[in-house]
Amino acid sequence: MSDIKIAIPLHGKMAARAFHQPFFRQKLAEGSLKPLYFLSPYYYRALTFDPTQYFELQVEQYDAQYNRHFLLQQLRMLRRFVIVTETTDMRFREMIETKLFDATLPGMAAQMIYVSALRRIPHIGRFLAWLEKRMYPTHAHDEYFAQQNVDCVLTPGMGNYNFWNEGNFAREAQRKGIPAFAAITNYDNIVNMGYRGFNPTCLAVWSRQMADEVIKLHEYPAKKLEVVGAVQYDRYLQPLTMSREEFLTSIGLDPVKKTVFFAGGVNVNHYFEIYRIFVEQKERLWGGDFNFIVRPQPHAKLLDAPGWQVVEKLFVDAGVYVSNPGVVDANGSRTQEIRIDLGMDDGPDELNYLLRYSDVLVNNFSTMGLEAAICDLPTIHIGYDAYTFGVKFGVTTGFQQRMTHNRRPLRLKASKVAKSDQQLLAFIEQYLNDRSFDREDRHEYAVSECGELDGMATSRLTDMIKSRMK
Structure with missing residues (x-):
């Protein structure tokens, strides 16, 4: 049986430290998964990598699209705040504070009113994610998927705040019929980072508590998630x-x-x-x-x-x-x-x-x-x-x-x-x-x-991916 080629986009520190550690790569290999890493320019241009396994994540294309479209900026800003928690309430106020002295008072008042109203509409997050997907598709990695015969994708996060690039990457794969899996990389992502940007083939969460939160706050179907543990913390259970x-x-x-x-x-x-x-x-x-x-x-x-x-x-x-x-x-x-x-x-x-x-x-x-x-x-x-x-x-x-x-x-x-x-x-x-x-x-x-602290989270993640690929 040939290895499963799995494309993994890495943009931020937490994702890199979760999905590119030696222990993680070793477990992928043991599970017959061959990672193809798409690194942000910050990482990709800093070191020399194997060109058959490492590629540049097209962040600049994503940024250019984001900067061109005011509506896209608004959709993502709203997605950040439609998960209503104490943290997102404070982050919204923090955003207002950063703009307060550069914007007009009527403009700030209008934004406060419309964001406060929209973020509490039932199912608004699902609608915002759907609208972004329909109006602003990207194709930055279509050729890479075809040339490398990618079998599936694994993204850190679900395309929510601070994971926009990974969300674009996953949606590109899904438009090509490629399964896109996701794994949470920090314990506060579900409650603090806004509504998801795509629906993974299956989502790997850390614990029963995290599973309950994503089902409640993100209206996420229980049948499309599995509790695997915290992948990046497997290393703390090794000698x-x-x-x-x-x-x-x-x-x-x-x-x-x-x-x-x-x-x-x-x-x-x-x-x-x-x-x-x-x-x-x-x-x-x-x-x-x-x-x-x-x-x-x-x-x-x-x-x-x-x-x-x-x-x-x-x-x-x-x-x-x-x-x-x-x-x-x-x-x-x-x-x-x-x-x-x-x-x-x-x-x-x-x-x-x-x-x-x-x-x-x-x-x-x-x-x-x-x-x-x-x-x-x-x-x-x-x-x-x-x-x-x-x-x-x-x-x-x-x-x-x-x-x-x-x-x-x-x-x-x-x-x-x-x-x-x-x-x-x-x-x-x-x-x-x-x-x-x-x-x-x-x-x-x-x-x-x-969840379980047995050093086996990465193994459970690979098992989840392989079982859902059948």
């Missing part, structure tokens, strides 16, 4: 090649000491607060006798900010280990970051080691909190903002705490939320003294979001 002592020594830290790991968001102010607490006033915690690791969010909003460059140097000069997946080479290239995104190097990635060998995680309500729960790493979320003047609400902890997925009872039960620096240090002390606190709650939360 590591270095011991804790070996890893910490390799990054210049003392394996005898406890290790505090801070993984931040895009608000650079939070890093200065962390520097104040854990460097300038480090004696407040265990007499200052601990390892400290900082990992910035790999996003241009943070990494391109002058403030980050200043605080990164402060951390490094103080002996803090900065695990920066978005580091820029001396010549201005992001080659290292791209290699990390695409999993081009063999062996476990650094984040895998950090989550499994640290003693406590300090976080800002990001996905990292879920990854920590999978790895049984105690987590404390910062629930206060030390500096708010001139800061948009969308990057504050107040915004994060109101997001739909961050308010789930199990998420809050599995971690601590510090409302002051004193409380933050007290929670860290508690976990450093006894890591077993909240262990059962962490596991329950991880299972609720990810």
